[in-house]
Amino acid sequence: MRRRWLAAVAITMASVLGLAACGGSGGDKAGPTSTGGGESKKQVEVFSWWTGPGEADGLKAMRKIFETNNPQYTFFDAAVAGGSGDKAKALLQSKLQAKTPPDTFQGHAGAELQGYIKNGDLEDLNFLYDELKLRDVFPSQLVDQISVEGKVYSVPVNIHRSNVLWFNPKVLKDAGIAAAPKSIEEFIADLPKVKAKGKIPLSIGSEWTATHLLENVLLGSLGTDAYNALFKPGANWGAPEVTKALDNYKTIMSFTGPPQDDWQPAAQQVAKGEAAFNIMGDWAYGYFHNPPEGGLGLTSKTDFDWAPAPGTEGTYLWLSDSFTLPKGAKNRDGAIAWLKVAASKEGQDAFNPLKGSIPARKDADQSLYKDYLADALKDWSSNKLAGSIQHGVSVNQPWLAAITESVGLFIKDKDVAALQKGLVDAATANAQ
Template sequence: MIQRRPLLALPALISVGTMAACGEDSTGSGTAAQTSVEVFTWWAQGSEKAGLDALVEVFATQHPDVEFVNGAVAGGAGSAAKDLLQSRLRAGDPPETFQAHAGAELNDYIEAGQIQDVSALLDEFGLRDAIPERLLARLSVDQAIYSIPSNIHRSNMVWGSATVLNDAGIDTSSPPASLDEFLEQLQRLQGAGVTPLSVGTTWTQVHLLEAVLMAQLGADAYNGLFDGATAWDGAEVTAALERFEAMIGHTNPDRDDLDWPGATQQVIDGAAGYNVMGDWAIAAFEQAQLVLGEDFVAFELPGREKVFGFLADSFTLPEGASHPDGARAWLETVSSVDGQLALSLAKGAIPARTDVDTAEFSEYMQGALTSFAQDAICSSIAHGAATSVAWLTAISEATSQFTTGASDLAGYQSALADAAGSGRG
């Protein structure tokens, strides 16, 4: 059971929607103080920045009296941002709101008493009827909710260059039917003299690992990795790690020097056959004016069953922020129909709300909506839905040791099992 600090500030927060317009400044002159909101994210480049820009445009329309302060820190999946954020929270200098992944990632902040329960805001914004139950269940911690979701992403996607694949004699009319068939295609690409599978720095390698685990284990066994029902040192995990090892052997030698945009760009440029990345990558292909089914292909990494690798970007209400009314305004925009539509179209996501008009959504996005509604859900490791920050850090360190050759497969699996033991407490 997670112990939380009592929530003291939220009732006051909900009543301060007009505070900026009627509050007095410190001189008592009666002049309204400028309300601002520092929004701390890792949306600093590529389609992620385009998504933030789209949200800011809606925010400026909905809340013209609140100044937006961009606190973005570069680094895919928040790899750099989370370290800086934790330093600020410990120093008592929180931003008004910060991006987080909905799910287990929030446990660290909850246990430290660094974020507030925002359940009352879900009621005020009318979100309980607009957000599907399978998402609400993943937002809830001990019957409380600590973040407002802005979108939903699918993590276990493969992106491929149609030209590179066709040149290697790979039929792009249908995706491979199994992990072993996918590995056979990587071997064929290797023989054709191109990079078979592009990846980037450590977090993208963990992202690949989770997709392989989902495919090899299936939803029930994969989800059991996080509640103890599936053993990390078991034979099925060994089989998954063997396939992961084979895939890493077919990747680009400069992988540790790239973040996700650079790895995805190799496919766009025709320098690599495949890339495994979340569906925010779709925006990069579309910005390059490439057409799905003609210039590039997209499919979930094949495995035992159809699964939706789940993550959701969300925003929090930190304890002790200087402008809680600014945070409330941002959370209102993030959760609004207009905000979620703008973000989804720019970032390649699907909305957390079910009442957003999806007429403008692309073929890929329509498919993602169907998959989230129908397929088994597997929470992402690399993006904080399945694991706490500390547990993810341990997985990332073990993965880096393995992919750089500092440990063998048996040592890697042992390290992952140790991380699970510590992560689950």
Template sequence: MTKGLAMRGTWKALAAAALAGVLAVSGCGGGDDGGDASQVEVFSWWTGPGEADGLAAMQAHFEKTNPGTKFVNAAVAGGSGTQAKAVLASRLQNRKPPDSFQGHAGAELLDYIKAGQIEPLDSFYEDNNLKQAYPQQLLEQISHQGKIYSVPVNIHRSNMLWYNPKILEDAGIDGPPKTIAEFITALKAVDDRTDKVPLSLGIQWTADHLLENVLLGDLGTDAYNALWKPGADWSSPAVTKALTDFAEIMKYTTQESASSEWQDAAKAVVDGKAAFNIMGDWVYGYYVNPGPNGLGKKLDTDFKYAAAPGTDGTYMWLSDSFTLPRNAPHRGGALAWLKVAGSKEGQDLFNPKKGSIPARKDADKSLYKGYLEYALNEWTSPDTKLAGSFWHGVYASNKWHTDIDTAVGLFLQNKDVAKLQQGLAAAAKNSAQ
């Protein structure tokens, strides 16, 4: 097991807390017992720059190693899977599942497990020696009652700050802010001294993403992680302070961003229109990949990066993974796809383009340059603390996720911090029922 991850015993407790109370699901062990391999329909939300390139690279590898199987890309556009999840829910409810679908590792998978919609994959893991390939802590996050339910493809870092160095220089800011207080001061400086947008933002889910970063930056790693345990106090003064800071930060964001995706918000930074953007490291793939899908920008010239304010030394992680739905129409094709998704070759083709690092421990480190080299070193360092992204599926179930989004949506309309805190506290209470 990776040395850095082996030392993080708190994750076992957090995983157990997230999975507590889930009903047992009976079913087969996900063994490779064949089935129709004439094609495979792979459902994801990877349609944007970087992610689409990564999927295309993995698809090409799949088609090369499975020449008799047709690959059907059923991706649905929309950052963070907001649109795709609604389409998927309808298909699963109507018993018309794809052969494999993308899901964030962690609590997000619990809803599918409880509904009996995905198969455990323990036999598949044994047949392909995958238990040895992944960090133990990650396996715990994708397991329920000792069974594994998905195949992780990557690790992303949610808590990243992307910034335009020239705009910071013009605003008299020496470097990236290291605390939330410094961040607010820097936003004000950009607003006062330049004609640029201090912080670029996109559609509503990017505000949810910003919220998790502000909570982590203000509360610290241990207190943030504790929020997702049963009985956590979402009404505390510390949470009030973090939400007040979130409200202040929101004053410096683009007001016309309701229809803009994360790519638009990220592009504003390298286009010289905005000073800062807080977004996951999928931004890096978008920035540096060549056109037409990427922007072909240069690190340290067109943009720079740092940990989001107040979060240096903490890796707020998430993982994209693929599942095996029950009654998959082309089960043999699905298992062939999962084999590629879990392979060293597949992950090393996918992740450099996506802007993420492999979930496996045996990555070819020579492929990961610039930011990705930094990310890989941070992920495996024994000194790095871990926090799970609630917005991207690690800590919050789909229902809790939706309730948080509802509370944030109301806040964007009324700007009432007290009501936002009440909504978040109610969402946490309802998640335990």
């Protein structure tokens, strides 16, 4: 099993290196570009994994502001396709090791950045936070998550919610389900009702979406305090209540459909009425809601609906996309110019309504955030907080890699005891 998993990693690395050879998704080419008057603009290489509908549109909106405000620079889109950034992060690691960093790269706020900081890959951004007075406009708990020993290492662009249950109202009605399930037990009781109607109970994407589902089942089964305690030194991942949560996970996974290539086709199964439920972050809202050129153009509360993932009402399982300043960047000044756009009210209000996220800034124009996003703004300010596993808040990258390996093996053998041992070993090796 382990050999096959390692072979899969090797294939992934080969594929992302191939992508690097082909250039970014934006179709730009490396090197300075001519302005037509004999002068050359300096490129700013912005590395992300925003290539899908909604997220690519949001990036494009920020790019427009950047190029308008900074005519001396041209934007090089170095995005690498793949939900949650797994392929992008593998390629990024190879670039950092080769001492050829992009000018700025996307990273999840929280523990995910710790490895880059410890390796000396990032400049701290205290100077930028002081200049722009960002500590006054970002929530203090967010600044704490992206700080190490008083230094801030990234600029958060948004806040996402991981624990959202997306569902097709018609499929639920046809299955005799009156409302979205509020508890794990209700969810498990509803899944066979959908299956009996010939529909997929729960759609799922590539392997990372299985880890995403796991964090939601852990939170829904354990509750907020017990979930958050898992990431503290001395946490007991071998406890009976964790076993029960993993048993729930096994049952829920038994009702998933054939794995899709990524989260978008899994979400689309809900949109088409092929599946009842999908547990995915709120970036799915942009995909469901945005017009057809950037999404599916669906009507909320009719074609699709949402609720907190079962058992998680009152808790915001959060993550935040942010941008960094790598040491040795070719165009440091251009990177700082990009970070200023990413941090700005104008940039965040252009980006987030398209991305399906809410702004990291506290002073954003709330009138722009309607429908699902209005609910998210309200809940962010009132809910308990829990940090995402898959999306970099609660665990560092080696810890996540170990969890991902255990989930991958579980998908093949469905062995709860082996999964729990893998999680115990991952925590023992990586918890700080």
